[in-house]
Amino acid sequence: MDKKYDIEDLCERFKDEDKVALARLITLIENEPDSALEIFQHLDDIEHESYIIGLTGSPGVGKSTLTGQLVKRLVEKDMKVGVISVDPTSPFSGGAFLGDRVRLSEISCHPNVFMRSLASRGYKGGISRAVFDISLLYEAFGMDVIIIETVGVGQAEFEIYKLVYTTILILIPGAGDSIQAQKAGIIEIADIYDINKKDLGGDEVAVQIEMMLDDATATQSGWRPPVIMTNSIKGEGVDELLERIWEHKEYVELSDLFEEKKKRRYAYKVKDAIMNKIESILLNNLFNEEDLKDIGSKIVNNKFKIHEKIHNIFENVHFDIKKE
Amino acid sequence: MDKKYDIEDLCERFKDEDKVALARLITLIENEPDSALEIFQHLDDIEHESYIIGLTGSPGVGKSTLTGQLVKRLVEKDMKVGVISVDPTSPFSGGAFLGDRVRLSEISCHPNVFMRSLASRGYKGGISRAVFDISLLYEAFGMDVIIIETVGVGQAEFEIYKLVYTTILILIPGAGDSIQAQKAGIIEIADIYDINKKDLGGDEVAVQIEMMLDDATATQSGWRPPVIMTNSIKGEGVDELLERIWEHKEYVELSDLFEEKKKRRYAYKVKDAIMNKIESILLNNLFNEEDLKDIGSKIVNNKFKIHEKIHNIFENVHFDIKKE
Numbered sequence: 001m002d003k004k005y006d007i008e009d010l011c012e013r014f015k016d017e018d019k020v021a022l023a024r025l026i027t028l029i030e031n032e033p034d035s036a037l038e039i040f041q042h043l044d045d046i047e048h049e050s051y052i053i054g055l056t057g058s059p060g061v062g063k064s065t066l067t068g069q070l071v072k073r074l075v076e077k078d079m080k081v082g083v084i085s086v087d088p089t090s091p092f093s094g095g096a097f098l099g100d101r102v103r104l105s106e107i108s109c110h111p112n113v114f115m116r117s118l119a120s121r122g123y124k125g126g127i128s129r130a131v132f133d134i135s136l137l138y139e140a141f142g143m144d145v146i147i148i149e150t151v152g153v154g155q156a157e158f159e160i161y162k163l164v165y166t167t168i169l170i171l172i173p174g175a176g177d178s179i180q181a182q183k184a185g186i187i188e189i190a191d192i193y194d195i196n197k198k199d200l201g202g203d204e205v206a207v208q209i210e211m212m213l214d215d216a217t218a219t220q221s222g223w224r225p226p227v228i229m230t231n232s233i234k235g236e237g238v239d240e241l242l243e244r245i246w247e248h249k250e251y252v253e254l255s256d257l258f259e260e261k262k263k264r265r266y267a268y269k270v271k272d273a274i275m276n277k278i279e280s281i282l283l284n285n286l287f288n289e290e291d292l293k294d295i296g297s298k299i300v301n302n303k304f305k306i307h308e309k310i311h312n313i314f315e316n317v318h319f320d321i322k323k324e
Numbered sequence: 325m326d327k328k329y330d331i332e333d334l335c336e337r338f339k340d341e342d343k344v345a346l347a348r349l350i351t352l353i354e355n356e357p358d359s360a361l362e363i364f365q366h367l368d369d370i371e372h373e374s375y376i377i378g379l380t381g382s383p384g385v386g387k388s389t390l391t392g393q394l395v396k397r398l399v400e401k402d403m404k405v406g407v408i409s410v411d412p413t414s415p416f417s418g419g420a421f422l423g424d425r426v427r428l429s430e431i432s433c434h435p436n437v438f439m440r441s442l443a444s445r446g447y448k449g450g451i452s453r454a455v456f457d458i459s460l461l462y463e464a465f466g467m468d469v470i471i472i473e474t475v476g477v478g479q480a481e482f483e484i485y486k487l488v489y490t491t492i493l494i495l496i497p498g499a500g501d502s503i504q505a506q507k508a509g510i511i512e513i514a515d516i517y518d519i520n521k522k523d524l525g526g527d528e529v530a531v532q533i534e535m536m537l538d539d540a541t542a543t544q545s546g547w548r549p550p551v552i553m554t555n556s557i558k559g560e561g562v563d564e565l566l567e568r569i570w571e572h573k574e575y576v577e578l579s580d581l582f583e584e585k586k587k588r589r590y591a592y593k594v595k596d597a598i599m600n601k602i603e604s605i606l607l608n609n610l611f612n613e614e615d616l617k618d619i620g621s622k623i624v625n626n627k628f629k630i631h632e633k634i635h636n637i638f639e640n641v642h643f644d645i646k647k648e
Binding site: 036037039040041043044046058060136139140259262263264265266267268269270271273274275277278279282283287292293295296297299300302303304305306307308309310311313314318320 | 360361363364365367368370382384460463464583586587588589590591592593594595597598599601602603606607611616617619620621623624626627628629630631632633634635637638642644
């Protein structure tokens with residue numbers, strides 16, 4: 001079958017709101033990053049804007065359950081919702097432990113809902129690339145809300161906040177030092193704090209965060225991040241969480257922030273694409289796995305000379321990169 | 325003061341086992357990556373090999389306390405120990421919440437111990453760069469053991485396992501789904517599993533991991549990763565953890581693995597250095613923050629054309645990279 005025809009056909013069905021076509025286009029984009037160019041050439045007459053929300057927090061804080069609760073409420077309001085879950089998956093087996101996801105399968109069958117789980121490693125062009133491209137596809141599909149759910153601890157995962165308009169940080173009580181660590185990780189970028197599993201005693205954490213917000217210079221921007229408490233399994237507090245999300249959305253849309261956040265989103269994508277391009281040129285040609293292993297072997301008995309070796313590599317490699 | 329003289333002088337004092345000189349060289353390497361070249365030119369006559377251990381796990385599992393317990397036992401055996409703690413720190417404030425570290429201050433004053441905390445973001449050349457360079461400095465300083473303690477969830481943080489010889493994954497019981505997620509993240513690369521906070525009921529997790537190891541193809545390598553339980557605050561099980569570490573060390577050193585792991589360590593550093601070099605060339609010259617913002621602005625009302633825009637950028641940029 002002619003592949004061009006296939007993409008064109010898929011895009012036609014996609015425009016008719018065919019979820020199977022959406023699923024196949026996502027798979028295509030996941031496996032063949034370059035296909036995005038052609039896919040969006042068929043979709044560039046679409047005019048639609050989704051509101052993009054990020055849900056972040058350490059493993060085990062209840063992100064998936066909370067996402068499920070939010071999605072349930074959004075579809076009750078006749079909204080179309082797209083979810084991207086970034087899983088910290090093995091780079092070896094390639095398989096995710098999808099226990100969490102299974103629970104969401106009921107809600108994901110709703111005609112207005114589409115969910116996709118991504119492994120956070122082993123992606124051609126990295127996880128940010130796939131998350132951006134899929135969120136763009138969701139926008140073209142006419143989603144009202146897109147939720148990007150991610151472990152916000154890592155360097156790469158953390159950057160995903162640059163792709164969303166409202167960032168929700170989920171914490172849990174009782175973890176003691178862990179709260180400190182969690183806080184330190186991502187706390188200033190959160191627009192809303194949610195203390196989940198509140199029955200474990202969330203008051204103390206809430207007080208800690210409020211105190212921190214009192215000190216923070218970041219809050220001078222005009223938005224004081226609210227601190228709320230939920231129990232995602234029982235669904236308690238989720239309505240309030242949603243209210244706070246709408247309040248922040250309104251705040252963002254009524255200020256210059258929306259334009260700024262959108263620009264940041266696209267600038268981030270462009271930078272990401274450029275870096276990926278260079279990396280693939282480099283690692284496929286000049287320094288492939290074999291070359292690197294070879295260099296490693298030569299250094300192994302001279303380890304303190306490694307910087308000299310690297311210096312020599314740069315002396316002998318010419319980077320001529322220019323814009324026309 | 326002549327800077328060259330300064331580095332030379334610091335390196336002389338470093339060779340006399342002056343910890344203040346070590347501290348200053350680390351700071352230099354942290355702030356000025358390029359200084360590593362000159363520093364190691366003064367140290368390349370040293371012959372010493374450290375054994376490098378990685379301790380990884382989600383925030384709150386007790387990595388710092390466990391590290392403290394291990395360090396205490398190592399110095400009791402007259403060993404010199406260097407610790408690198410990678411903190412998930414704010415990219416904005418730049419400040420880490422060092423609560424955990426404070427507790428370790430007593431042991432860190434011991435003459436045979438040196439500890440350094442790194443923020444995991446905002447590093448010139450990324451966190452891997454700093455972690456490698458500091459570990460190399462520790463090796464030159466004559467450390468018997470180096471412990472690299474890191475949150476093993478993120479893409480970048482995860483890769484730190486390529487820098488160590490024995491990887492210990494720390495889990496905690498009772499987190500339910502979280503264990504699933506934690507497991508999925510890093511489980512196949514662990515050489516030892518430690519279930520910390522065992523008083524919260526570690527048996528179930530231990531069984532889960534043992535079952536997973538039964539299934540795993542990874543264990544066919546000849547080393548069946550042991551699963552042990554500790555209570556890091558009370559110090560329970562730490563002696564056993566240390567025994568398992570020595571067993572793995574022996575296993576590694578008696579096989580080809582040691583050579584392989586060392587080659588991997590240096591190859592990783594070389595790749596990392598090359599990528600950093602290119603990134604800085606690119607982002608400082610052709611695509612600086614302003615350029616990217618500018619591109620972002622142009623796309624904001626044409627978002628579905630972003631891939632076309634990126635494609636055009638590549639059409640007009642010439643990458644000519646060649647080795648002599």
